[in-house]
Amino acid sequence: MYTRDVTMRDVAARAKVAVSTVSRVVSNPERIAAPTRERVLRAMRELGYAPPLSRSTTSGSVAMLVADITNPFFFDLIRGSQEQLKAAGFSQLLIDTEESPVVEASSLEAVADSAAGVILTATRLDDAPIRAAAERIPVVCINRAVSGVTTVMMSTRTAMEDAVEHLATLGHRRICYVHGPPVSWSDAERWASCADAGARLGLEVIEVGPHEPSVPGGKAAADDVLDSGVTAVLAFNDLVAIGILQRLSQRGVRVPEDLSVVGCDDTFGADFCNPPLTTLTVPLLEAGRLATTLLLDKLGAADLAAGREASLSAHLTVRSSTGPARTGQLVLGR
Amino acid sequence: MYTRDVTMRDVAARAKVAVSTVSRVVSNPERIAAPTRERVLRAMRELGYAPPLSRSTTSGSVAMLVADITNPFFFDLIRGSQEQLKAAGFSQLLIDTEESPVVEASSLEAVADSAAGVILTATRLDDAPIRAAAERIPVVCINRAVSGVTTVMMSTRTAMEDAVEHLATLGHRRICYVHGPPVSWSDAERWASCADAGARLGLEVIEVGPHEPSVPGGKAAADDVLDSGVTAVLAFNDLVAIGILQRLSQRGVRVPEDLSVVGCDDTFGADFCNPPLTTLTVPLLEAGRLATTLLLDKLGAADLAAGREASLSAHLTVRSSTGPARTGQLVLGR
DNA sequence: TTGAAAGCGCTAACAG
């Protein structure tokens, strides 16, 4: 009958006080004399009493699920969200789903009733569980369209096309794209952009992968790339590109003399790796900010001058709020 | 009187069922016929009913607080902890304290009653709040000694001494150490190691900083380093070292011809930056594992074959469990 | 499968 393992009654008995006193120690500690309070707290510890958790204490937080906390791609998404959360007085719970839909599902389950809302970034989940979660708790997705769920998309289409065009200008006729995770929306969009631009420019575009979106994944991809006999490679992201660079260096292939390598996202590492990487910028910070603003809006916890008009549509493509410079720009190796 | 904004009674009325039915929908959904369940769920959504949170749903998680989620130093700490948590069926909550004691304190406060335990890594907090937290919830620190609180320390003393000796062998007579955060235990230990080794070998060792333990921090430090007229620099960590490398490259200073740079921690980026970085390995993965094992031990949630003997002491220095190779080893630039 | 009702854990009003 609604029995807990150890109750306030037990604590009260051990501390020789009334239950109400125990109750007050939990909710209004300052209203209780220090010695009595100490006695009660000690009894709690000894009995292992866990006070009831009021939703208010725990719901001042918003969870952000990321596929790989070790992937710098997520850094600015995290930072952008943090900014907005801090301004609204919320705290951030980060969860690494380790690129696993299973871990992601159980994590989502776990935070669904401890956080006020959830931001799903580059989720590996099917539509169904995402919709199910969205019924229990406010959800915003980044780079994943699910009907009925608010979504922020970062398109890299034009930048990808610029990159392919750039390679064509350099004289490349046969290039390849290294796929990331099969379930990734970004991967699909990036591949489509490559294929389209290649067709338009009369280039032969080969597919390699899928591979893990990580440095080891890139190393694995490098051998496939060399076998394919292309002269340039576009990688799903910078991590993969860096992995390719490392493996090529091991095998004595020179970049860019023998092979051109282009990454994507312009994340941490792209600017100081060797040789410097050509990559595409993506408005990560802005996307993190916007997703969070949209979520806070759902929670009724934001004033939201910015981002309001965007929230009118459930599906939207982020555009940089700081001018056109940072959106999907091609950055040549430095 | 213990009133909630919206209760099961309200939901029951709207869905035209008994409260007990609503209760069952929350705790045993499968015991309720699908149509009734749908009606109840819809009423919940419409009224904004939030089911009571049972501790069990929420306490299957352990929080790890990190000073900067963007700092690769924490990657293996996170991964090591994850491994152990997964094995014990717990989930991980990551919190970025943004190098701020204020944010850290409030985050700690926030998770204290939503997580089963907390791991504090490289905390910027004073002893008092750490001890206070440890009274409410099981706490383990990494790289911070607080009496009465279980701690895992990663000493880099011998590796640091090796590094200084290595520089002396190369002929350097005047070197400097770039400080990280003033409150960091690691910083104090690293500086002490440098100073001792320098004195022993008759080198002049200059202090620079403190600087932010980040790439921008390293860039800022680089100018101070050049002004000091040394021929070699040991940085608090790899991020700072990489920042120094970048700034030196901008100013046309060659590494290692004009100036030797040594980092610390052998983190992501150290192996592919340009020029390659000489750095020190630290048993991060093992420390993350051990700290987590110790915490799970406190929770009575682990079988713990490994790490048991270590837990006998509240303060301990981690030694690599995978042989001597990874502990505090000097890694020359590749 | 569902409802009625009993009873538990907890809080809050009130008295001292």
Added chain:
DNA sequence: CTGTTAGCGCTTTCAA
């Protein structure tokens, strides 16, 4: 500052 007590939210037993 603390105990008594009424009463709320919720779960669970029991019966249909």
